[in-house]
Amino acid sequence: MDWITKTEPAMTTTEVNVLTLHGELATGPFRFVRFEIKKHVAGGVVKAGGTCERCSQAIANAVILTGSNGVNVTVGVDCARICTESAANRTARLAIESAERAHLRALAKAATTRREADMDAWLSDPSNTAKLATIPSPVAWRASNGDTMLDWLRWAFDNGGATYFRKCFVAAVKATVA
Numbered sequence: 689m690d691w692i693t694k695t696e697p698a699m700t701t702t703e704v705n706v707l708t709l710h711g712e713l714a715t716g717p718f719r720f721v722r723f724e725i726k727k728h729v730a731g732g733v734v735k736a737g738g739t740c741e742r743c744s745q746a747i748a749n750a751v752i753l754t755g756s757n758g759v760n761v762t763v764g765v766d767c768a769r770i771c772t773e774s775a776a777n778r779t780a781r782l783a784i785e786s787a788e789r790a791h792l793r794a795l796a797k798a799a800t801t802r803r804e805a806d807m808d809a810w811l812s813d814p815s816n817t818a819k820l821a822t823i824p825s826p827v828a829w830r831a832s833n834g835d836t837m838l839d840w841l842r843w844a845f846d847n848g849g850a851t852y853f854r855k856c857f858v859a860a861v862k863a864t865v866a
């Protein structure tokens with residue numbers, strides 16, 4: 689019953705080994721190779737297209753690592769963290785973190801671009817701008833001068849930042865369907 693009394697070695701010195709899907713053992717410490725998005729579309733739904741070789745879970749964000757024995761392994765972000773916990777993996781761990789941050793930045797940028805494209809599409813439809821031109825400006829004194837929602841939105845575009853304009857845009861779209 690040796691295993692009961694055996695104390696766990698400190699996480700900082702234990703290297704993690706991962707058996708790949710091809711049956712090879714990738715031994716730690718690891719070197720970071722790259723971050724990869726693995727997605728596939730099935731029936732219009734985006735699904736995780738990869739498999740973590742450590743825990744067998746489906747993954748969309750894959751981290752490719754090279755073991756100290758030169759064997760490559762594909763793992764999810766959580767398992768990549770577990771694989772690189774020891775001190776000898778410091779370089780790999782920092783590289784994974786920085787790749788993750790870059791990925792999140794790219795996602796945020798893509799979301800902004802998508803939102804901007806949506807706004808552009810809505811505003812370039814003349815029936816939408818015609819509707820806006822029939823609604824009085826939400827700013828009372830401007831409305832009393834004959835300003836419309838379209839004038840207000842133009843003003844927001846010229847004078848406000850992206851976040852402010854987006855807020856005004858949402859309000860304007862709501863006003864057209866009210």
Ligand SMILES: [Zn+2]
Pocket residue numbers: 740741742743744745763764766767
């Ligand atoms: Zn995993």
